[in-house]
Amino acid sequence: MAEPARAAGSPARRLGTLAAFGLGACVLAWIGWKTRSLILPCMAGAFLAYLCRPAVGFMEQRRVPRAVAIALLVALALGAAAGAGHAIGSAAPSGETIAKLKVRAARVAHERYAQVMGLDDAPFTGNGFYRLVRKETDPLLARIDQFLALEPDEAAARLVPGSVARPLGTIAHVLPGWIVAFLIFVFVLMDTGEIKRGLLSFVSNRFFEPVLSILSDLEYTLRRYARAVFIQCVLLGGTVTVTQMIAGIPFRWAAVIGFFAGMANVMPYAGITTALACGLAYALLGDEIRSPFPFIDADNFPVAVLIAVLVTDAIKNIVYDPKVLGGAMRLHPVVIVIGVASGAEMFGILGALLAVPAIAFAVAFVTSVFRQLRAYGEI
Amino acid sequence: MTSDFAEVPAQETIAQFLSRTNLFGELDARELKWLSRIVHVRHFADGEFVYEEGRPGAALFLLRHGSVEITRRVAGGATLSIAVLEPPASFEELAALGSDLVRWTSAQAKGKAELLALGRSDLESLARHRPEIANKVIVRLAEVTSRRLRIVLESQGLLSEAVRG
Numbered sequence: 375m376a377e378p379a380r381a382a383g384s385p386a387r388r389l390g391t392l393a394a395f396g397l398g399a400c401v402l403a404w405i406g407w408k409t410r411s412l413i414l415p416c417m418a419g420a421f422l423a424y425l426c427r428p429a430v431g432f433m434e435q436r437r438v439p440r441a442v443a444i445a446l447l448v449a450l451a452l453g454a455a456a457g458a459g460h461a462i463g464s465a466a467p468s469g470e471t472i473a474k475l476k477v478r479a480a481r482v483a484h485e486r487y488a489q490v491m492g493l494d495d496a497p498f499t500g501n502g503f504y505r506l507v508r509k510e511t512d513p514l515l516a517r518i519d520q521f522l523a524l525e526p527d528e529a530a531a532r533l534v535p536g537s538v539a540r541p542l543g544t545i546a547h548v549l550p551g552w553i554v555a556f557l558i559f560v561f562v563l564m565d566t567g568e569i570k571r572g573l574l575s576f577v578s579n580r581f582f583e584p585v586l587s588i589l590s591d592l593e594y595t596l597r598r599y600a601r602a603v604f605i606q607c608v609l610l611g612g613t614v615t616v617t618q619m620i621a622g623i624p625f626r627w628a629a630v631i632g633f634f635a636g637m638a639n640v641m642p643y644a645g646i647t648t649a650l651a652c653g654l655a656y657a658l659l660g661d662e663i664r665s666p667f668p669f670i671d672a673d674n675f676p677v678a679v680l681i682a683v684l685v686t687d688a689i690k691n692i693v694y695d696p697k698v699l700g701g702a703m704r705l706h707p708v709v710i711v712i713g714v715a716s717g718a719e720m721f722g723i724l725g726a727l728l729a730v731p732a733i734a735f736a737v738a739f740v741t742s743v744f745r746q747l748r749a750y751g752e753i
Numbered sequence: 754m755t756s757d758f759a760e761v762p763a764q765e766t767i768a769q770f771l772s773r774t775n776l777f778g779e780l781d782a783r784e785l786k787w788l789s790r791i792v793h794v795r796h797f798a799d800g801e802f803v804y805e806e807g808r809p810g811a812a813l814f815l816l817r818h819g820s821v822e823i824t825r826r827v828a829g830g831a832t833l834s835i836a837v838l839e840p841p842a843s844f845e846e847l848a849a850l851g852s853d854l855v856r857w858t859s860a861q862a863k864g865k866a867e868l869l870a871l872g873r874s875d876l877e878s879l880a881r882h883r884p885e886i887a888n889k890v891i892v893r894l895a896e897v898t899s900r901r902l903r904i905v906l907e908s909q910g911l912l913s914e915a916v917r918g
Contacts, residue, residue: 431881567791567878574793579801582793582870583811590811590874749809 412554414721417728419558424600430563444563473524475659480522482658486676487515584746591742592735599734603640606690606698611636613686614649621682622665622675623656631656641727642710646687653679705733767792767869770817774841776893784886791879793870797862806859810848812872813894816840819866825858837863846894846901849873 406413426447433443488494491511492501499505562569570589577585615632619625631652639645657676670678705713710730717729747753767789771777777788792815797803803814806826814821816838823835823844835858838844848854851873880887 434882435884566787566882567875570875571791571793579795579797579803582795583804583809583872586793586870586872586874587809587811590872590877593874593878751808 414724414728415552415555416558417732418724419555420562421600421728421731422555423559423562424596425604426559426563427597428601440564440566444560447563448560476522476524479655479659480519483515483518483522486658487511581752584750584752587746587749588739588742591746592738595738596731596735599731602698603731606694607636607639607645609694609698610639610645610686610690613689614645614683617682617686618649618653618679619664620666621653621678622663622667622670623653623660623679624662624664627656627660642714642730644726646683646690649686650680650683653683705730705737709733767794767817770841770869771815774815774843776813776815776843776846776897777890779893780886780889784883784889787883787886788871788879788890791871791875793872793875795868795870797866797868799862799864801862803860803862803866803868804845804856806856808856810845810854810856811874812870813846813849814844814860815869815871816842816844817867817869820863821860821866821868822863823858823860832859843897846898849876850891850894850898851877 429447430440430443433446434440438446491504491508493504495501500508504511573589574582574585611632613632614635615625615628618628618631623631631649634652635645635649638648654676657679663670663672663675665678667678710733713729713733714726717725717727717732719725721728744753768782768785771780771785771788771792772782777785780788793812794817795803797819803821804810806824817840819840821838821842821844823838824832825835827833844860845856848856849871876887876890879890
């Protein structure tokens with residue numbers, strides 16, 4: 375039998391291949407840089423589509439056509455968003471209420487500070503703790519005052535209710551990006567393998583099976599990560615709700631805090647931070663305490679909330695992270711922190727949200743490429 | 754429209770071709786249409802390898818046009834021809850069933866050839882979106898594989914020896 379005609383692996387040919395790869399990478403990088411404003415919406419749309427794929431698959435298995443399933447999903451999401459928007463809009467404090475809350479928060483902060491530092495008894499010297507930490511805490515209190523200070527329009531709103539302008543201009547500015555994200559979302563959800571087939575059609579026969587395996591690895595990683603994050607967000611949201619209720623926050627507010635903490639948990643560490651910030655805000659500003667423990671009162675309410683958040687964090691670290699997220703994302707915490715910070719620096723809040731899945735995807739890509747090319751004897 | 758492959762109807766769609774294969778002949782038209790959207794069409798030049806012995810397998814192949822020779826390396830570096838396949842043959846079904854398979858033969862196009870490939874990941878995706886089709890396909894793959902195994906064993910006289918022994 376004749377020996378097959380195979381590409382000769384001469385140094386010149388390898389050099390040519392490397393040069394072609396390098397040139398291709400440069401062109402891709404240039405295109406990526408030029409279209410960088412669209413990268414994030416595309417990523418967001420694709421990631422959201424992956425999160426929604428099981429729902430579409432569930433409906434398809436019940437003989438619902440794919441297009442109808444997607445339309446139902448989009449209608450449901452729009453309905454939920456409209457409902458949530460209406461609820462938030464009706465519950466959101468007016469300009470006047472915000473101004474009042476700010477004034478109240480500043481007053482409570484000063485009262486608590488004076489109480490802890492012993493400034494009620496000795497207005498200038500305070501207690502020993504105050505003398506020890508005053509150099510750090512006084513500027514901190516000043517910064518809180520600065521943060522809570524009324525803007526001129528808010529001061530006016532205090533006099534003329536409901537006159538604070540909303541930043542509609544900002545929404546209009548980001549709208550095209552969200553249209554792109556929506557289109558990508560629908561496009562990825564509609565896909566039944568066409569994207570993969572299209573990519574593979576550019577691959578030579580020699581690399582067909584390795585690339586097929588690499589794409590399979592990437593899809594598996596993304597699916598597993600999306601599922602794990604979704605489950606963890608739900609679990610954390612529920613846990614925050616329960617622990618905050620035990621600490622004394624009424625159910626409706628605990629549920630709201632749990633909801634936002636669960637949502638924020640898409641970004642590492644943001645869920646617990648949200649629970650802490652919102653819980654402490656309620657503990658300092660809220661009047662109602664409904665704890666099953668009689669010893670929790672207005673004086674130790676913030677400490678109870680703090681303990682509740684610490685317990686939630688411990689449950690998350692000991693149970694949820696290893697059991698749920700576990701194998702889905704083996705990234706070092708330092709990599710996560712640097713990645714989130716870099717994402718936030720480059721693309722803002724959405725960049726921070728998508729940093730971890732992007733890093734996990736990149737790591738999976740590099741690992742899979744090396745593993746498959748080695749298995750196929752290409753390197 | 755003209756075809757490079759005289760033995761095959763030029764206008765035959767992928768779904769029609771799939772209906773002629775041993776593997777997917779029992780699927781209905783709707784299921785075949787769905788399947789035709791996920792298989793990969795690959796074209797091979799004369800002498801080009803479809804796959805090579807010793808490399809992992811990730812897809813099964815269906816020969817649509819042309820012919821493919823299955824070979825195996827033997828002692829001394831020679832190559833033994835095992836079979837020459839004609840359309841609508843299917844081969845390497847095990848690779849699509851998810852076993853971590855290292856191929857023990859090579860497949861090489863004899864003349865120009867067109868093949869359809871169905872990857873393991875395609876089958877997994879099918880199982881998520883159309884489990885009823887995936888179930889039929891997997892059952893059929895298992896049948897074909899077991900039949901092939903029986904043929905191999907019978908050809909080596911192992912079954913009859915086992916029955917006697």
